[in-house]
Every structure is written in structure tokens, then in C-alpha cells.
Amino acid sequence: MVTEPPASDRLYAPHLRAMTVGSVALVSLLAFEALAVGTAMPTVAAALDGLALYGLAFGGTFAAGVIAMVVSGIWCDARGPRRPMWHGVGWFVVGLLVAGSAPVMELLVVGRMVQGFGSGLLTVALYVVVGQAYPENLRRKVFAAFAAAWVVPSLVGPAVAGLVVEHLGWRWVFLAVPVVAVPAALLVHSGVRQIGTPAASRPAPGARTRIAWACAAGVSAALLHYGGQQRGVLAVVLVGAALVGLAGSVPRLLPAGFLRAARGLPTVVGLRGLAAAAFASAEVVIPLMLSRERGFSPTAAGLVLTTGALSWSLGAWVQGRVAPRSLATLPRVGLTCLTVGTATVMLGVLPAVPVAVGVVGWAVAGLGMGLTYPSLSVLTLALSAPGEQGRNSSSLQLGDNLCTAVVLALTGSVLAVGAAPGPGTYLAMLAVAVGCALLGALLAGRVVPPAVIRPGDGVGDAAVAGSRSA
Incomplete structure (x- = not known):
């Protein structure tokens, strides 16, 4: 006879259910958008005559995310994950709306960078939510659910994005996601609001310096991505400069040793x-x-x-x-x-x-x-x-x-x-x-x-x- 585990040992116990569903939904949306944009971007570049900015549409998003991850980590430690999570959702949604309504490729790249900044804030905040809201014996199951949240987007994301681009237009790959993002965040918020603010409500010493190094790492990462799209001497110069920037910034952002x-x-x-x-x-x-x-x-x-x-x-x-x-x-x-x-x-x-x-x-x-x-x-x-x-x-x-x-x-x-x-x-x-x-x-x-x-x-x-x- 199989006995049901106690509520504290269940991922979908009543006091955790809404937060678990909302967190997994947000991870699924981040996964879907990452995969769907890759499918839609060739059509976007052709429609906006922006092939020259194709690489930056991905590299800029990545760079903004690097900066946001550092900001979110500092913010979560100082004030808890609630505000970084909501700001992450807000920036993510605004970026999607800007990209989806962009009349030119330059504005779409800006929207993608805003979206990437929101994703970085949100991803770190969700990890901190797991650490503070779930008992230790459930954390592996939460992260397993996060991994599973990538499966459906991996299976259907590119195909769905292709159908959307073909029948509704590429803009809806961006504009449809906010409809689900906000309700999912509200579900997480119902549990996150129970997490108290840390005793130290100010950023740790050196926070501004760490953010500055994150900006250097983000710019270097974007330059590395862009340089990889080039050829000849230009590629060597750009990639070399990017690697120098990363070599200087990474040791100051990652743990000592x-x-x-x-x-x-x-x-x-x-x-x-x-x-x-x-x-x-x-x-x-x-x-x-x-x-x-x-x-x-x-x-x-x-x-x-x-x-x-x-x-x-x-x-x-x-x-x-x-x-x-x-x-x-x-x-x-x-x-x-x-x-x-x-x-x-x-x-x-x-x-x-x-x-x-x-x-x-x-x-x-x-x-x-x-x-x-x-x-x-x-x-x-x-x-x-x-x-x-x-x-x-x-x-x-x-x-x-x-x-x-x-x-x-x-x-x-x-x-x-x-x-x-x-x-x-x-x-x-x-x-x-x-x-x-x-x-x-x-x-x-x-x-x-x-x-x-x-x-x-x-x-x-x-x-x-x-x-x-x-």
C-alpha cells in the first residue's frame, strides 16, 4: 500500500501549490521565448531589413541578462526576492511589447535587450524563492520541475513559433507571451509575499563595483558574440578585445577560487x-x-x-x-x-x-x-x-x-x-x-x-x- 507523503514533503501541497505552478509557468515562458525567437528571427530580420543587426539581437539580450543577474543577486540578498521578481516580469513584458511593435530593427534590438534584462532579474529571483520558500528536502524536486518546464517548449516551441509567424505574423511571437506572464507572476507572488525582508536591507559593500564589473562582462560578452559573426582581421580584433574584457571581469564576479x-x-x-x-x-x-x-x-x-x-x-x-x-x-x-x-x-x-x-x-x-x-x-x-x-x-x-x-x-x-x-x-x-x-x-x-x-x-x-x- 502506497501512503501519501506529508504535506511538507509534497511539491504541490496547498501552501506551495500556487507558487510552484506560477514558478514553473514562468520558467516555461522564458524557455518558449528563447526558442521561439530563434525560429522567428530570420523572418524578423528580412521584414525589418536588419540582417546587419541579426547577431546583436541575440548578443545584446545576453549582455543585458549578465548585468541583470548581478543586480538581481545583490537586490535579493538585500531586500528579498519579491521586488526583483516583479521588476523582472515588468522589464520582460515591456521588452516583449517593444520588440513586437518595433517598426525598425534598431528598436527591436532595444526591446530584446530590455527583455533580456528582465529575464536575468527574474531567473535569479526564482532561484532565491526556491531557497527561501521551500524546505531543503523539496529543492531538488523544484529544480527538476524547472528542468521539465523546458521540455514542452523544446518539443513544440519552434513549431508553434513557425505556425505563428506563418499565419499570424512574427510580431505575435513577442506580443502573445505577456498574456500568460502576468498571471503566472501573480501565482508566485501569493507565496513570495510570505518571505520576510532580510535583516540587512542595504546592499552589501562593494555592490556598485560588482555591478560595474558586470557591465564590463556584459559588453564583452556582446562583443564576443558580435565578433564571432565577422570575418578576417575585424573578427580577431573584436574577439580578442572581448576575451580581454572577460578575463578582467569574470574573476571579480564569480566566487574566489x-x-x-x-x-x-x-x-x-x-x-x-x-x-x-x-x-x-x-x-x-x-x-x-x-x-x-x-x-x-x-x-x-x-x-x-x-x-x-x-x-x-x-x-x-x-x-x-x-x-x-x-x-x-x-x-x-x-x-x-x-x-x-x-x-x-x-x-x-x-x-x-x-x-x-x-x-x-x-x-x-x-x-x-x-x-x-x-x-x-x-x-x-x-x-x-x-x-x-x-x-x-x-x-x-x-x-x-x-x-x-x-x-x-x-x-x-x-x-x-x-x-x-x-x-x-x-x-x-x-x-x-x-x-x-x-x-x-x-x-x-x-x-x-x-x-x-x-x-x-x-x-x-x-x-x-x-x-x-x-
Whole structure:
């Protein structure tokens, strides 16, 4: 006989139900918009004669998001997540309305930047909501639900966006989303308003300096994205300047010891960045490789990517249900799966190897991401003092974005070499992804330092395993 868990152990208990539904809905909207805009943007650029600003429409959004993540982390720690969440929704909605009604490409880029700023505020605030409103035993399930919230947009987002563009016009890809965003935020607000304001209601010392460095990182990230679209000497100069800017700003934004993989939070942030970069760089290569080397249609290549999205959701579901003492070992298992899966995808370059082998490999890689991502989110909150959850959640997502930007610029440079990509090009690009995942798997034993071990605590017990195996 199966007994129902007590209310405190259920994600949809009466006092958590509205907040859970609203949070998952907001994550789904962010996911849908990210995927849908990619589908609609070629039509947008043609309609507004803005091909020259095509790269900036994505890079500007990314740069604004980097700045907003830092601002949101500081704000959440000083005043709690309620105001950053509402400001995030507000900026996100205003950006969508500006982009959807833009008569010229320049204004659309401005709208996209405003939208990106709102997304950055909102994403960090939602992480802090999880840390402050949910008991520790439910956090893995919340992050598993967030991962699952990307699945439906991954499956139907591009197709729905294509239908909207074709039958209603590209503007509705932007204008329809606010109709759902505000009600979802109201559901979250019903629970968030119970979270008190921190005792320290002023930003921590150095907050302004940190925001200034975030601006430098955001501009550098946009420059890196834009430089990757160029060719010749201009590309070298722009990418070089961007890397110098990132090298100067990143150590001041991410936890001390990030670059040397110090035990605990620095390694947790680094592993998320390596996992994100590995998966994203492989995801860029696969459709191109399948279409050019195996003759796949865009739809068929997209279905291959869908296997990774589905297995990601499965992995997130599994990590939410394993024993708490396994928390510190999940990143190693997940990154190992990501390494093996991506290496298996490399075999798809060989004509003699059936495509099904590569598809299975991508499913294994997605499973690894599902095991890795939510567990690292939970570890970040477990390693954060109450007044540091905003800053550390911000660092976690900054690591994702900045590592991904650098690695995508590297793989983009590999793709730009030569007149046309061939098997060697795809192998080189996938080798970068495998290298990132393998490095993460080798460092995964350093996720929790012995200092946080608490007798009888699930994370503490997991820390024993993690620290002893480092």
C-alpha cells in the first residue's frame, strides 16, 4: 500500500501549490521565448531589413541578462526576492511589447535587450524563492520541475513559433507571451509575499563595483558574440578585445577560487559552466552535421535534438528521487554521462556508423544534463548562507552564460575556418564539447568541502562522499 507523503514533503501541497505552478509557468515562458525567437528571427530580420543587426539581437539580450543577474543577486540578498521578481516580469513584458511593435530593427534590438534584462532579474529571483520558500528536502524536486518546464517548449516551441509567424505574423511571437506572464507572476507572488525582508536591507559593500564589473562582462560578452559573426582581421580584433574584457571581469564576479576549481562553491559554479558549454556547443553542431553529412531535413534534425530534451527531463526526474546522500555524487555521474554521450555523437561523423548510434549518444548526454543541472542548483543553495543566496545563484547562472559564450565563440571560429565545413570540422567542434564535459567529470569530486559537513544532514552526508573522493 502506497501512503501519501506529508504535506511538507509534497511539491504541490496547498501552501506551495500556487507558487510552484506560477514558478514553473514562468520558467516555461522564458524557455518558449528563447526558442521561439530563434525560429522567428530570420523572418524578423528580412521584414525589418536588419540582417546587419541579426547577431546583436541575440548578443545584446545576453549582455543585458549578465548585468541583470548581478543586480538581481545583490537586490535579493538585500531586500528579498519579491521586488526583483516583479521588476523582472515588468522589464520582460515591456521588452516583449517593444520588440513586437518595433517598426525598425534598431528598436527591436532595444526591446530584446530590455527583455533580456528582465529575464536575468527574474531567473535569479526564482532561484532565491526556491531557497527561501521551500524546505531543503523539496529543492531538488523544484529544480527538476524547472528542468521539465523546458521540455514542452523544446518539443513544440519552434513549431508553434513557425505556425505563428506563418499565419499570424512574427510580431505575435513577442506580443502573445505577456498574456500568460502576468498571471503566472501573480501565482508566485501569493507565496513570495510570505518571505520576510532580510535583516540587512542595504546592499552589501562593494555592490556598485560588482555591478560595474558586470557591465564590463556584459559588453564583452556582446562583443564576443558580435565578433564571432565577422570575418578576417575585424573578427580577431573584436574577439580578442572581448576575451580581454572577460578575463578582467569574470574573476571579480564569480566566487574566489573559480579559476583554480577550489573546493565547494567555486567548483559547483565551474561545473555548471562546463556542463552548459559542453551541451550547447554540441547542440549547435548536431543539426548542421546531420543536414550536410547525412541529408537530414531541418525537421528530422530537430527531432534528434528532441531526444536530448526528453532524456534531460528524465535525468532531472531521477535526481529528484534518489537518496539525499547521493547529492554530491550526482554531478560526477551526470558529467560522465555527458562525456560518454557526446563522444558517442562524434561517431556519427563516420559514414559507416548508423545515425541511431549518435541519437543514443545524444540521449545519454541529455540524461547527464538532467542529473547534473538540478543537483548543482541544490548544492549552491546548500552552500549559501541566507544572505548570500542571491549572489551565489547569480554566480551560478553567470558561470553558465559566460562559459557558454566563450566556448561557442571558440567552436564558431573553428566553423569559420575554410570554405565549407567537413567531417574534420565537426569532429573538432565536438571534441571541444567532450573536453569541457570530461574536465567537469574529473573535477566533480570537489563540489562540497568538508567544512559544510553536518551530522545527519543529507547534503552533509553527501559532502563526505564528495570530499573523500576528491
